[in-house]
Amino acid sequence: MSAPDAGKGKPSAPSSRLMYLGVAGAAGLVLVAGVAFYVATLKNHHEKAVAAIPVTVTSKACEPNTFSVPAGERTFEISNKSERPVEWEILEGVMVVAERENIAPGFKQTLKVRLAPGDYEVTCGLLSNPRGTLHVTPSEEARAQSAHTTMRNFLGPLSEYKFYLGRQSAAAIRTAKELDDAIKAGDLAKAQALYIAARQPYKRIEPVVYRFSDLQNTIDPVADYFEKRENDPAFLGYHRIERGLFATKSVDGLAPVADRLVADLTTLDERLKAMKMTPDVLIDSSGNFATQLSRDRLPVGENRFVETDLSDLEANLEGIGKIVGLLQPVVKPVNPELAQKIDTAFRSAENEVAKQKSDSGAATQTSNGVDQRKELAAAFANLADALNGLPSAIGIDSNGT
Known part of the structure; x- marks a missing residue:
């Protein structure tokens, strides 16, 4: 047997190269495990950071x-x-x-x-x-928010919405003055008829008006948030007039309240004219307001003395619809699925309001039961969910053109 043949029976020692590769592989596994642990730690830290x-x-x-x-x-x-x-x-x-x-x-x-x-x-x-x-x-999270749309995309929608706000605000002042005149003339029936129409322009621009806290608390406050409720001197605005016209059924003492309403709506008009229109006004307002309606107002109703909740809601939906219509051309190019989701949800909410208004035989929600209010709240919650997808879908690149 030759020398080479004799060597075949002996096991060969592992080469240095293989040993290095093994050590490197083990180190790599340790590194991967370390990275995974670090990521998990960061995730847990982040979850804690964003806890309620x-x-x-x-x-x-x-x-x-x-x-x-x-x-x-x-x-x-x-x-x-x-x-x-x-x-x-x-x-x-x-x-x-x-x-x-x-x-x-x-x-x-x-x-x-x-x-x-x-x-x-x-x-x-x-x-x-x-x-x-x-x-x-300041936080890294806020700085890292993505931007997908430039200001140029919003110039037309913002200009048109500013015009819409001005038109509806002027209508709110005009109808409030007509209501004021009827109250001062002592004409209860006319004042009652004018009250319902007078709220509509205001309700159309409510998705933006709610931002003005001081005016909201004098134009359309809820009595529950005042120490003496309906008897509190600070309880003013539409609902105070509503109480006099439809609960007390008298115009006595309402003239100063109606004067104040006209004055506050005039101040609101001036604020809206001076308001800087930014994309956030359109992107955030409709979703925030639809959420507020579905979660806070619809389950309990808003008008306690006259049955006009569905009529008010119809006007609110017109105001939301104006914003939706202006944003759809902005959303479709970057997220057509969201655009379709918003359109479908809006039509569903619109149909639910129309159906309940038809079923009730009048502009009323009070005669409807808990189940009907739940259906309305669900429709608006679905709409809010769709609209609340707008901020992440069309974030703004302020440096873009």
Whole structure:
């Protein structure tokens, strides 16, 4: 047997190269495991960072009264520890950034909102209670938000919506003056007929009007948020007139209230004319307002003294529809699926309102039952879900043209 043949029976020692490869492979596995652990840690940290922020509203204040959160999309969990239904608002000056209405005593509700860095005020239950302070700090999350659309895409829609706001605001002033004249003339029947029509222009622009907290609280406030409810001197606006015309059935004492309504609507008109129209006005307003309707107003109704909730809702839907119509040409090129989802949801809500109005035989919701209100709330919740997809679909590149 030759020497080479003799060597075949002995096992060969592993080469240095193979040993290096084995060590490198093991190190790679350790590295992958380390990266996976790090990512999981970051994920857990992120989940904790975006957990709901608890806020308690008592009969006198918010707890905490001052707090800080990073910018971006945040969820607040509001607990009502008072004995009255409350609303909780985030305010930037007099402008409402987001709000949650009709939080029942002993219950919790959540509010999700996109917040830019800055300092905000928060309302704490009754309108007479002191306000809290919310500090929003810069964050990577907010800076990393994607942008898909340039300002040029919005020039036409913003201009047209500004014109629409002006036209409806002027109509609100005109009809309020007609109502004021009827009240001063002592004509109860005419004032009752004019009241229903007078609210329609205001309800059409309510998706934007709700941002003006101070005017909203004098033009169309809910009595529950005042210390003495309907008997509170600060309870003014449409609902105060509604109470006199349809509950008390008298125009006595309503002339000063009607004068104030005309004055406040005139101030609103001036604010709207001076308001800087930005894409966020269109992108956020319709979804926020549809959410507010489905979650806070529709389950309980709004008009307690006259049965006009469906008529008001129809006007609200016209206002939302105006925004939807202006945004569809912007949305379709970047997200046709969302555009179709919004269109379908809007038509469904429109059909549900029309159906219930036809079934009731009048512009009323009071005669409808809990099930009908649930159906309305579900239709508007579906619409809100579709509209709330707009911010991520058509974020703005402010440097684009």
